[in-house]
Amino acid sequence: MAATVALSETYGPSSGTTQDTITNLNFGSTSSYDIVPASYPITIIGGGTAYSYEKWIRLKCSGTYTKVDNLQFWKSSGTYSTGCTYYGNMSTTVALPTSYTAAVNTVSSVATTALPTTDPNDNNISIDGSFTGSFDSNETAYSDYLVLQMRVADTASPGNVNQITYTFQYDEQ
Amino acid sequence: MDFQWEISSRTGEQYQGTDEFPSQELKDSANLFHLILSCPCAIEAPYGQSVIGTDIKIVIPDDCRLVFKRRVQFDTSPSLVQVGDKRFMYIIAFEKVIQ
DSSP: OOEEEEEEEEESSTTOEEEESOOOOOOOSSSOSSOOTTTSOOOOOTTSEEEOOOEEEEEEEEESOSEEEEEEEEEEEOOOOTTEEEEEOOOSSSOOOSSOOOOOSSSOSSOOEEOOSSOOSSOOSOBTTBTTOOEETTOOEEOOOEEEEEEEETTOOSSOOOOOEEEEEEEEO | OOEEEEEEETTSOEEEEESSOOOHHHHHHEEEEEEEEEEEEEEEOGGGOEEEEEEEEEEOOTTEEEEEEEEEEEEEETTEEEEEEEEEEEEEEEEEOOO
């Protein structure tokens, strides 16, 4: 018996639809989950920057446990393709949004921080609007929203981008 | 089984558990903590020590309570929501109890 912690995504208009048990975190030109990039490519703009739709991600905790906390996220390996950068809203000081706002495919006002490339050594995903928050006593609950966006400059090349790896971490007791 | 533990409390009782964490009450009363793991794991032990093993016994000082938790990591990539297996690090520490 243990906590089950999995990724969930909310997408679409401001009313938001939440999909638990997602199978990928692909960025694309639509606000949806499990995007097939070939179906929703991000088109390079000559002389400008193209933006993916934001991805509004939460960690969902369920199962049998006493406490889960110390949620962390960072990019752990891989080299970004030329012209491609990734931004998020993770923070150790400013709590993440607790409610969904319709994902945009213009420059995000939420995902404004370059993804950390090393272990932050401190929780950077808040719970219930606080970095002292936790999942408690077998509850089924969600973290606050981690918002991610991919930006594509006109120096990028068409085709698939390099594979990168993100790491999520939490403490369970 | 991922892990199995036995706690001997300061009042002499013994408690066991498998793949579930002891309650805060048990951790507060623990005098001796015995942890058995299904495979060798890196354990962050008190006093800045890190050890790798499967069978750990620790005596908890009288003025401290047991901290026992598991740090879980999993990898994702844009195309796969989970890459590989989850990784565990077991953390055993003492927390001074301020009276």
